[in-house]
Amino acid sequence: MAMLVANLSSSSFCFCSSLRFQSQKDIGSDVRVLRSSKASLRTASIEYRDYADSISTFDRSLTDANTRLRRFCEAGNLESAVKLLSVSGKWDIDPRTLCSVLQLCADSRSLKYGKEVDSFIRGNGFVIDSNLGSKLALMYTNCGDLKEAGRVFDHVRIEKALFWNILMNELAKSGDFSGSIGLFKKMLSSGVEMDSYTFSCISKSFSSLRSVNGGEQLHGFILKSGFGDCNSVANSLVAFYLKNQRVESARKVFDEMTERDVISWNSMINGYVSNGLAEQGLSLFVQMLSSGMDIDLATIVSVFASCADSRLLSLGRAVHSLGLKACLGRQERFCNTLLDMYAKCGDLDSSIAVFTEMSDRSVVSYTSMIAGYAREGLAGEAVKLFTEMEEKGISPDVYTVTAVLNCCARNRLLEEGKRVHEWIKENDMGFDIFLSNALMDMYAKCGSMQEAELVFSEMPVKDIISWNTIIGGYSKNCYANEALSLFNLLLEEKQLNADERTVACVLPACASLSAFDKGREIHGYIMRNGYFSDRHVANSLVDMYAKCGALLLARLLFDEVASKDLVSWTVMIAGYGMHGIGAESIALFNRMREAGIEPDEISFVSVLYACSHSGLVDEGWRFFNIMRHECKIEPTLEHYACIVDMLARTGNLSKAYRFIENMPIPPDATIWGALLCGCRIHHDVKLAEKVAEKVFALEPDNTGYYVLMANIYAEAEKWEEVKRLRKRIGRRGLRKNPGCSWIEIKGKVNIFVAGDSSHPETEKIEAFLRRVRARMREEGYSPQTKYALIDAEEMEKEEALCGHSEKLAMALGILSSGHGKIIRVTKNLRVCGDCHEMAKLMSKLTRREIVLRDSNRFHHFKDGHCSCRGFW
């Protein structure tokens, strides 16, 4: 027995020293040795040889059981090994044999047999030393029972860093980063010697936890332990900093490395790209080339991503040929990123060429190609490819489906989008935040906010993009109140921070409501968070102020926008236009062109609108011609509508009529409607009748046009015609869209409809209006009764006029706000002529400035005058 013990310990020394030798040489390869099953056979055979040398010939029975067990292990016959073990007695089995069996359990990922071996060990009271404990821990780790593996570490002192590393790694892989860090801390307090793998493994956990603090502490510890010069450790630190947006810290580690390998370069380049610094990534790539470092597939993949990001097609092409020279041309990843790069750079033909020539196309290839088609608006092709991939047996994944949804969103394909939604439900894709956001966006862009809201409400987890998508969807689909209340909810919940995009999404809602105070509140939020430097935010803020009637404020902010783009100029040009300051619009338009910014069709709409609302006919024609001949922009219906409006307002009615008849595209109701408005201003009933028939034919259900025509008849006192028209409206079952006006007072929006007496201040309002009316009569003004669409006694008409919603709102504003404050009223329809006259007088009598925004433009009333000068 004594001899046996001596032999065992000597063989045990052999066993350990062979491993120790390996670990000193190359720790990384040691891990790989244990992980691949081929290598484990090698380990087992080393153990077996060592053991065979050491056995004594007089104890055959012991040899037999252990030899047979090891032969089973060598042959990978786990079942027989465990069966034999279960019928063996404690004294028949050598602990190192148990190690071999456990190793086989670990390699075959067999928790069932592993547990049997464990109970054999415990049942027979084997002393679990560091070696046996290590194998037990490895078995549980590889078999996925990480809790049990952890328990082994609690009870046995495991000496080798390797086994700690493996469990740490598995914990991290399972998402238990804190567990992984906990194990690391235990390792630290146990005084177990760490190796480079320990550090790269644990920095991944800190990285995934986004624990910058923890990672920085680890960095300090690494430097103290002298592992700072180790390449793989430094690489993992670089990766850690890059993943946590500490690009400068990453670069510092990178720069201080004595020898950078291809991985160091690749992670640094890729880190730049994923942190939105594609150009720095590219310049590092150039440095990499000149340093003589060989590039590999990962390098190219990152560089293609940078090219795609920065739309650098020519550089992408150059790298393409570089990759071909490096013989990467047939690699699937190479082709996938290549085709994606071409698609994102707008060279779809090259993408298609790469796609066609690929021998093996994966779901990634298809997804990139579908996204490429979608980007170019080729929805049909995208959907075709989606069907084709299913036919070829390649199942779409969440990435593919989001690409298809994005395609539906861009092309407003609600029906196709709904089908994709059904497909998602049928295929049970499960919850994915990207997918749900894409679904919401599709519904929102297709105008179906109810379905978008449903998706939103059913999301178990929402991120800021989910909120931005739903708020922006409501904003764009004219549900301004819903957009604002969701924005408030987001702020109240305090779970997520409203970002630049949120603000850019919600400001148009304030703009459409003319919610000046709410807009100012959001302006404060923007300043507190430093969001003004974001151009989208600044532009939408300027637009909001312009649309809330605060034109000077809009201009002040516009001047603050550091680098103005086309949208910045356009909102300001449009702002002046809707306030009737056409000359300033034109001046800005010219300044924009001088600044080297090319106008697009929307900026031309803005300047043409400004010309028409200021009666600048010659200028309007000039811009129309510049657009067509200098800028080569084909006019759209909107541009034609501006010209017709401009001619009609200025009394050039027959010119406008001829202009419409000669349009190269068929005019819509808006175009004829603009002329109809002109007919009203210039009291041309005959032409109006002719034009109205065209409008009614194009939009038979739009009540606004019938009302307009009725007004034209009423103003000409053709009451019979008014009656006939009213009957016609009745026959169609149409009801007049009620006029409504609102005013924000101390943060609360007060809404009035015509004849409204529900407001608590009604009596005061009516008394005030009667006083104003009396003063008006004294000053020689008679009520503009023809604006009341009622054929009745003059008195009744006057009363009906008094009830117009904009008068009520203006009166409330004057009565309930401090003297210096500007009255801001918004109306959903155009302002009525009598209200317009009355507003002029109110501004004079009360010495208050009134800003009235109607559905068409702004009216600034001051000292008895209006800024529109009759162009409305």
Place this chain on the structure above:
DNA sequence: GTAGGGTTAG
């Protein structure tokens, strides 16, 4: 260390 997906202003 490595490819494909979702949100913003006129």
